[in-house]
Amino acid sequence: MSISPDIALTLKNISKSYGDLKVLNQIDLEQNDKEFLILLGPSGCGKTTLLRILAGLLTPNTGSVNLNGKEITELPPYRRDIGLVFQNYALFPNMNIFQNVAFGLRMRSIPKDQIQKRVDEALQLVRLDGLGARPIKQLSGGQQQRVALARALVINPSLLLLDEPLSNLDAKLRAQVRVEIAQIQKRLGLTTILVTHDQTEAMTMGDRIVLMQDGVIQQSASPTEIYEQPINHFVASFIGSPQINFFNCTKTGGIMQFDDFECSISIDKLRGLLFKDIAYDFPDGKYELGVRPEDFIVGNGGGTSLFNGKVFFVENLGADYYLHTNINSKTIIIRNPQDCSDYNSNDCEISIGFHPGKVHLFDGNTQLRVRAR
């Protein structure tokens, strides 16, 4: 099997079922050496199952896993060269920090003085230097997580796997540790896969995001690409906070008519508003326009305005405002338009337009992005 020198991990046709429940459906995936890959998706999408298959804790029903040219599908975890960080850290309660971190090195029969050196280095890397003698029970959640990380890093694995490592931390710590993990990964050049349901984590940490739903990969792309060119309705709505706004509409001839309120726009004008990658010509039928909260133009009339709405609730986040707006019975969220001070009064009427080149178009039936051929 010839593999490009850059590819570290290859998954071919991985499927996993529990009885009638198909958790993973013919997953194909490639990962480059030193790449930071994020497995993202809602609960039940199969991301944790996939991670466990990579770790050797589960065997797939079909398919193969190939790491650095070696077929590892059937190998037990102790024969794979992997580092694993669990969601609940899984630190050995009968050992102190040093012993926990040293465990993997001991299993590899590394000489004692080397172990001492490498553990100290690892503890320094996660900013726990000098705490080797402390027993696990006395540690805070954040500290436990660092120990778990150090334990997996110190063995210098071919593949580092992290299962929702930040989900048990409070918000502030999460933001901090996110950056630290990303920095450590770059510094050590470890091929890494992180599983999470949090799209913010995925966007800020990963070189590439693999978004899954119902056991199928929806899209595998860089954060920028997945944000600007979501391949379908699901991807567009999962990525981005606040969520993207969808407008149901119908195309007849040269006109796109909004379904939920009185408004229509000529196709010529629409094309100027759509992303560049979207098809020039598309047939009559049902469609969805997707507009992210930050891509609205809010004003009091003027050429860009398409329709009017009533602001019924303002979320003030300091540097951002989220305007919850009704157009008839349809609700959208608009983010941080220019000059929000007027909008604190309820039911303030505003005119709304779309930012040129920032509108997504999805087929109303297939929910796929209407791509250029």
Place this chain on the structure above:
Amino acid sequence: MIEKMNRVVVIIVSCLIMLFVLAPIIVLVISSFNLSRYFEFPPTGFTLEWYQAFFNSKEYQKALLISARVASSAAALGLLAGIPAAFALDRYKFRGNSFLQSIFLSPLLLPQIIWALGLIQFFSLVRFGDRSILGSFVGIVLAHTVIIIPYVIRMVLTSLHYVDPDLEYAAMSLGAKPVRTFLEITIPIILPGVLVSAVFGFMVSFTDVVVSSFVAGTRYITFPVRMYSEIRTEGLDPLAVTVSAFVVIFIVIIAMIGERTIRWSRFI
């Protein structure tokens, strides 16, 4: 105001209950030092002569030794059978798992006398050569083992709940083979539970009267059985009192050591 009253009431009731439970033991220990031959409380004098008599009494020492042999054998067998059973019940999902658990724990629920009656009849059917195991050492040990197994299973199951399966996965992901994982990770975590069940099992066997009376026969008279029959025939012998006090003090010391070192009350 009401909370304070509540607290006072709770404290008083707790003290009364503790007194009620501990009073016989306190009386027992104090009486063991009593000068008089007959039971009287409070004691009239202080003496160690009964302890001396105990250390010189061949019958009581023999009974204690038999009890110790039976108890340690039964505890060992109980661990040997109970620990794997607990692992199987905890780790494997299979039909009848709960049902099996109930069966294994049932000796705790059955009235011992009724069970012992059945045991006599069953034992008389089991023969080695021309002798049945009724009245033999093997017989008593087996009978005690059955009583002990539920305690072992229950306590080891409890301590297995403290063993997160991810711990074993973590060890394996770091390169530890299954046996290594078991020795370095699993055993240290369940060890307190195992110790507790061993000691508990020993105690249960050591202090058992009902089953031992039925199954023992004349050759293997355990300590509690001996004491029980002596008291019935001879009355309250100061030697019996002393020996009992001795055993009780011994038990209390072991319990305190266990609690101080490994906090084994977690597993009961």
